[in-house]
Amino acid sequence: MPERRYLYRGRxxxxxLEGSYEIVEHADAVAILAAQNGRVLFVRQYRPAIxxxxxxxPAGLIDPGETPEAAAKRELAEEAQLTGDLEYLAGFYLSPGxxxxxxxxxxxxxxxxxxxxxxxDEHLTVEWHDPWQVLQxxxxxxxxxxxxxxxxxxxxxxxxV
Numbered sequence: 001m002p003e004r005r006y007l008y009r010g011r012x013x014x015x016x017l018e019g020s021y022e023i024v025e026h027a028d029a030v031a032i033l034a035a036q037n038g039r040v041l042f043v044r045q046y047r048p049a050i051x052x053x054x055x056x057x058p059a060g061l062i063d064p065g066e067t068p069e070a071a072a073k074r075e076l077a078e079e080a081q082l083t084g085d086l087e088y089l090a091g092f093y094l095s096p097g098x099x100x101x102x103x104x105x106x107x108x109x110x111x112x113x114x115x116x117x118x119x120x121d122e123h124l125t126v127e128w129h130d131p132w133q134v135l136q137x138x139x140x141x142x143x144x145x146x147x148x149x150x151x152x153x154x155x156x157x158x159x160x161v
Contacts, residue, residue, distance in 0.1 A: 012061060026101035030072040031059035031148035033155055034084065034108040040131045040156055042149065043079050045124035054144045055127070055134060057152040059103075060119075068104040076108055077116035080126050084108035089155055094147055105151050131156045 002019035014025040034041040034057070042055045060075040062068055069086055076082050091104045118124070131153045137143040138150075145153075 022098060024099040024101075026099050027061045028068070028102045028104065029059060029061050029148075030068050030075055030104045030106060031057050031152060032072050032076045032086075032106050032108050033057055033089070033152040034076065034080070034082065034111055035131075035156055036111060036128070038130060039128040040134070040152060041080055041082075042127045042129055042134065043124040044127055045122065047144075050144065052144050054146050054149075055129070055138075056146040056149045059146070059148045062104075069106070072104070072106040072108075074116065077114040078118050079122070079124060081113060081115060082108070082111050083114035084111040090151075092151075103148060103151070105148070105155065107155070 004016045004018045004023065006014055006016045008015040012027045016023045016025065041057065043058055044053055044055050046052070047054050058076050058079040060071065060078070062071040068091075069088070072086055073083060076084065085108065087107045087109070089105045089107055091102055094101050094103055134143065134145065134149070135153050135157070138145045
């Protein structure tokens with residue numbers, strides 16, 4: 001196996017070359033599916049990387065030394081001011097052809113108020129939507145959604161949660 005040569009080392013990602021492969025090492029993340037009365041919890045926020053607002057489910061990076069479950073509880077509180085009982089649904093790599101980031105998806109039930117300070121650089125709006133309608137809007141190009149939002153929608157619509 002060729003040696004990995006680093007071109008950049010950052011706070012949440014590293015860029016490396018391994019032979020002819022360009023590799024992004026990225027911190028793992030969590031996403032939380034929360035639903036009530038046929039609606040799923042989404043957060044709307046501007047994403048500079050794509051220059052647009054996205055509709056996402058609460059999500060964020062796992063801090064060093066933090067478990068995925070603890071990160072999910074923290075992110076739900078920071079982004080939606082909620083807490084709940086967490087159930088692990090799945091973990092998967094987002095783009096393993098070049099990136100090692102793994103997303104861990106949880107379902108939150110028995111939702112109740114919580115308080116946590118949002119990240120300084122996050123300006124988001126909490127919204128509850130019919131997941132089928134969000135999927136249709138994404139198909140029609142009316143809204144941009146994230147991979148985590150798509151996973152949450154599909155878990156919800158699949159009836160497995």
